[in-house]
Amino acid sequence: MSKTEVKIKHQASGKLVPATLINGVSIRQADLTQRAWDEALMKYLEGIPKEDWPEHTGWDWKRKYKKYGRLSAYHFFGIECNSVMQGLLLLSTLFRTSRIDDGKQIIYGAYLATAPWNLRQLTNNPQYSLVGSVLVAAAIETSRGEGCAGRFGLHSLKQSEQFYRSCGMSDLGVDGDHNDRLRYFEMTTLAAEKFLPE
Amino acid sequence: MSDKRAVLVQLNPKEWDALEHLSKKKDISKVAVMRQALRLYELIDARTTEGEKLVFEDKENKKELLVL
Numbered sequence: 001m002s003k004t005e006v007k008i009k010h011q012a013s014g015k016l017v018p019a020t021l022i023n024g025v026s027i028r029q030a031d032l033t034q035r036a037w038d039e040a041l042m043k044y045l046e047g048i049p050k051e052d053w054p055e056h057t058g059w060d061w062k063r064k065y066k067k068y069g070r071l072s073a074y075h076f077f078g079i080e081c082n083s084v085m086q087g088l089l090l091l092s093t094l095f096r097t098s099r100i101d102d103g104k105q106i107i108y109g110a111y112l113a114t115a116p117w118n119l120r121q122l123t124n125n126p127q128y129s130l131v132g133s134v135l136v137a138a139a140i141e142t143s144r145g146e147g148c149a150g151r152f153g154l155h156s157l158k159q160s161e162q163f164y165r166s167c168g169m170s171d172l173g174v175d176g177d178h179n180d181r182l183r184y185f186e187m188t189t190l191a192a193e194k195f196l197p198e
Numbered sequence: 199m200s201d202k203r204a205v206l207v208q209l210n211p212k213e214w215d216a217l218e219h220l221s222k223k224k225d226i227s228k229v230a231v232m233r234q235a236l237r238l239y240e241l242i243d244a245r246t247t248e249g250e251k252l253v254f255e256d257k258e259n260k261k262e263l264l265v266l
Contacts, residue, residue, distance in 0.1 A: 071244060073237035094241070095224065095234055105224055147230055 001026070006137075008081060009129045017128075019081035021138060025088065029078060030065040033085040037061075037116055044122040054121060055157040056113045064090055064111060074110075077138050079131055087114040087131035091139055093146055096153060099172055100186050107143050109154035112136075121159065132160075136167050140192045150192025155182035168195050207232070 001024030007016040022029070045053060068074040068090060077089040089112045095105040114131045116122055140150045155178050156164050165171060168191035175184040187195070209217060220231045242252060254262045 071237070071241055073241050094237055095226070095230075097224075103225055105226055147226060 006079065006134050008079065008086065008131055008134060011126050011129055016130075017081065019079050019086065019128075019134075021134060022078045022080060023075055023138070025065070025069070025076040025078040025085075027062065027065050027069060029085065030061045030069065030076070030088075033078070033088065033115075034061045036084055040116040041122075044116050044119075048122070052121065054113075054116070054119055055159050056111075059111065059113060061088055068092075068110070075142055077135060079134055081128060085115065086118060086128050087135055088112070089135040089138060091142055091152075093142065095146075095148070098151055098186060099153070099184070100170060100188055101151065104148070104151060106148050106151040106153050106186065107139070107146055109139050109152055112154070112160075132163055133167065136164075136187075137196045140187065140196045143187075143192070144198070149189040150196070151187060151189055153184065153186045155180075156185050157182065161185075167191075 001022060004021045004023075006019050006021045008019045009015070010017045025033075041057060045057070065076065069076050073092055073094045075089075075091040075093065077091065078085045079087045090110045092108045092110050094108070096108055098104040098106045112132065112135055115127075118126045118128050118131055120126055139152045143150050143152045154164070154169075155175060161171070161183055164185045167187070169185040169187045170191070172184045172186060174181050178184070217228050217231055220226075221228045224231070226234075246252065251263055256262070
């Protein structure tokens, strides 16, 4: 496990505050996070029509850990602030071929989510922002470390598409081969350099 | 201090050719090919040990079970 100090934005004060980026989230951390997020979700989802629920409401991070967490191909990142996980990312370092840079290899963002209390669709007063951006930066850093020059791909839930566009990722349209027919996005080397200069 | 460990691997000509071919085709280093191979092997072993099966699908959606 490695830890890096990062900054996320505390919304109420508008100030950047220190947080810890963990590479190698443990099963205990995944379990505690799942419980904390479930508890918060139950509170927030009351009175919100089901069609407006976050699309990742049913994700079970403890289960994801059990399936992928111990395998060397996967990096399980978390951002901890105030002793609570503010966001999680599961990244696969099994190479795929870029759909933009012909023949170039990329890594893949399997799952990325921020804590319920940071989601604007659930609360008018989210606690922290920039959590997703720090996780995207972690994906770029990992890609560079793997020799993929910042390139990575992912399939985005509908509610997150705008976020990935705002990060500079290229929207390559609906992937007909994907089980849920999600849109596929790729971060190019150039876009990665703009998002997180080396 | 790096927590990485080194290993010396001796390959027969066929394995060496495969390594060179993949390195060239994927435009990645030979070390990266070896790392990818290990990660994939571990993943497949973990899933098949759990009783899952590895299936390939061709363009006509014909599925072929890969026996490992």
